[in-house]
Amino acid sequence: MSLVIPILLGTAREGRQSEKAARFVLEHMQAREGIETLLIDPRDFLGSAQTKAMPTEAAKRWSQTMARADGLVIVTPEYNHGYPGELKLMLDQLYSEYAQKAVAICGVSEGWTGGVRVVKQLVGIVHTLKMYPIRNALYFPNVGTLFDAEGQITDDRYVEMTQTMLDELVWLAEALKQKRES
Numbered sequence: 001m002s003l004v005i006p007i008l009l010g011t012a013r014e015g016r017q018s019e020k021a022a023r024f025v026l027e028h029m030q031a032r033e034g035i036e037t038l039l040i041d042p043r044d045f046l047g048s049a050q051t052k053a054m055p056t057e058a059a060k061r062w063s064q065t066m067a068r069a070d071g072l073v074i075v076t077p078e079y080n081h082g083y084p085g086e087l088k089l090m091l092d093q094l095y096s097e098y099a100q101k102a103v104a105i106c107g108v109s110e111g112w113t114g115g116v117r118v119v120k121q122l123v124g125i126v127h128t129l130k131m132y133p134i135r136n137a138l139y140f141p142n143v144g145t146l147f148d149a150e151g152q153i154t155d156d157r158y159v160e161m162t163q164t165m166l167d168e169l170v171w172l173a174e175a176l177k178q179k180r181e182s
């Protein structure tokens with residue numbers, strides 16, 4: 001079965017480090033058979049920082065992307081124990097497009113927590129959007145040293161952890177797709 005699962009990056013901050021984590025997950029998803037993915041960068045969508053004020057063309061593009069998606073991966077930094085405003089603007093833009101779809105959440109931080117608080121917070125948010133969060137999450141702590149200057153990960157254990165997360169995501173996304181289409 002072929003699945004469409006975009007990756008949504010949570011921040012548009014200049015100098016953001018979490019883009020490295022998002023690109024790491026992207027590489028693994030692209031290497032995996034049966035997944036069509038792309039990186040959704042809030043910078044390409046948010047024309048003005050107001051709820052539901054996305055420019056029409058961008059709103060349509062984001063809506064179409066999620067409407068044809070079977071799941072979503074969110075890679076986000078934690079800002080003051082919460083999630084970034086850009087991620088909120090992106091998520092709040094849509095509603096029905098998310099329903100009955102699987103979602104994996106990955107946290108990023110400069111310190112040792114790996115964004116665990118934002119990941120747990122987002123479980124409740126995506127639940128409200130009628131999405132089904134998987135249990136496995138990826139945490140990218142110490143992001144400044146976890147990736148080298150070329151953006152390559154320096155800890156090999158992430159390869160297996162990413163596969164484990166994607167196995168669970170694909171399993172749930174396939175089951176939900178079958179149910180939606182039945």
Ligand SMILES: Cc1cc2nc3c(=O)[nH]c(=O)nc-3n(C[C@H](O)[C@H](O)[C@H](O)COP(=O)(O)O)c2cc1C
Nearest residue numbers: 013015016017018077078079080081108109110111
């Ligand atoms: C406004 C702001 C708030 C932050 N709050 C937290 C926080 O609550 N917990 C944490 O672990 N790191 C926090 N950080 C640091 C991030 O972990 C750090 O910036 C990291 O590189 C990931 O975010 P980035 O993609 O914006 O670079 C914060 C950073 C910013 C800019």
